[in-house]
Amino acid sequence: MARIRSSRYYSYRKLTTRIILYILLFAGAAIMLLPFLWMLTTSLKSEAAVLRMPPQWIPTEWKWSNYPLAWNTAPFSRYFFNSFFMSAMTTIGEVIFTIFAAYAFAKMTFLGKNFLFMLLLGTLMIPGQMLLIPNFVTITRIGWLDTYWALIIPWLASVFAIFLLRQFFRSLPDELWDSARMDGCARLRFLFRIMVPLAKPAIVTIAILKFIGGWNAYLWVLVMTNSELMRTVPVGLKSFSSEVGTQYELLMAASVLAVLPILILYFFTQKQFIKSFARTGIK
Numbered sequence: 001m002a003r004i005r006s007s008r009y010y011s012y013r014k015l016t017t018r019i020i021l022y023i024l025l026f027a028g029a030a031i032m033l034l035p036f037l038w039m040l041t042t043s044l045k046s047e048a049a050v051l052r053m054p055p056q057w058i059p060t061e062w063k064w065s066n067y068p069l070a071w072n073t074a075p076f077s078r079y080f081f082n083s084f085f086m087s088a089m090t091t092i093g094e095v096i097f098t099i100f101a102a103y104a105f106a107k108m109t110f111l112g113k114n115f116l117f118m119l120l121l122g123t124l125m126i127p128g129q130m131l132l133i134p135n136f137v138t139i140t141r142i143g144w145l146d147t148y149w150a151l152i153i154p155w156l157a158s159v160f161a162i163f164l165l166r167q168f169f170r171s172l173p174d175e176l177w178d179s180a181r182m183d184g185c186a187r188l189r190f191l192f193r194i195m196v197p198l199a200k201p202a203i204v205t206i207a208i209l210k211f212i213g214g215w216n217a218y219l220w221v222l223v224m225t226n227s228e229l230m231r232t233v234p235v236g237l238k239s240f241s242s243e244v245g246t247q248y249e250l251l252m253a254a255s256v257l258a259v260l261p262i263l264i265l266y267f268f269t270q271k272q273f274i275k276s277f278a279r280t281g282i283k
Contacts (some may be wrong), residue, residue, distance in 0.1 A: 043252035070253040074239035087214030091158035108167035168202035
């Protein structure tokens with residue numbers, strides 16, 4: 001009888017803990033989603049409704065015309081092309097360079113490997129803003145200012161991506177290389193036929209993070225470009241702000257359009273994203 005009561009008590013306690021946990025998770029999700037909900041509802045308001053006090057969450061008049069109006073206010077088709085082209089090229093380049101660098105640090109032996117890796121990690125402690133002026137001078141001197149070269153070439157490598165993929169490669173047993181070498185497999189073939197397929201979750205995660213970072217890039221693009229035709233979506237959003245004020249309803253409509261590609265990308269790849277962080281031990 002005592003054992004039955006203890007089992008019931010444990011079941012009730014487990015159920016109560018789970019209910020509290022789900023309540024906290026739903027509360028946290030609601031807090032995180034509130035800004036996106038406000039952005040979406042504001043994009044469908046009139047100019048008068050946006051400035052109304054107290055704020056109105058649900059508009060009484062749905063202004064769907066804000067979206068085509070926002071699109072035509074600035075050359076957003078060009079902005080979207082620039083953002084997609086820059087993000088895609090930097091993502092492809094970073095994945096290629098990261099695979100080679102991470103494999104070398106994880107599975108190969110060479111002089112000064114640990115020192116070089118620690119030196120590489122040490123660069124993560126240098127703020128990017130500190131290097132903005134030297135990088136601007138360098139880009140200007142080689143004639144890349146206001147070109148795609150300035151937006152792509154400096155971002156073809158990432159220390160964090162190398163660290164993440166190295167940790168994944170290190171979790172794979174060394175016996176794989178020993179078996180492949182006995183079968184006459186060369187390094188490059190072993191890397192692309194065995195290691196890369198096994199590291200697919202980590203590579204997908206690196207690609208997602210890089211694409212999102214490239215899509216959201218603002219300061220670098222603002223400094224390295226002069227013409228409207230080279231600007232990207234985040235920089236283009238400033239078209240709705242001027243000395244006389246900000247068109248919030250159009251700004252929010254353009255922001256919704258800017259966020260949609262990232263949301264679609266994440267929803268299609270979230271399984272690989274979560275699997276990678278779980279297997280590499282980075283929570």
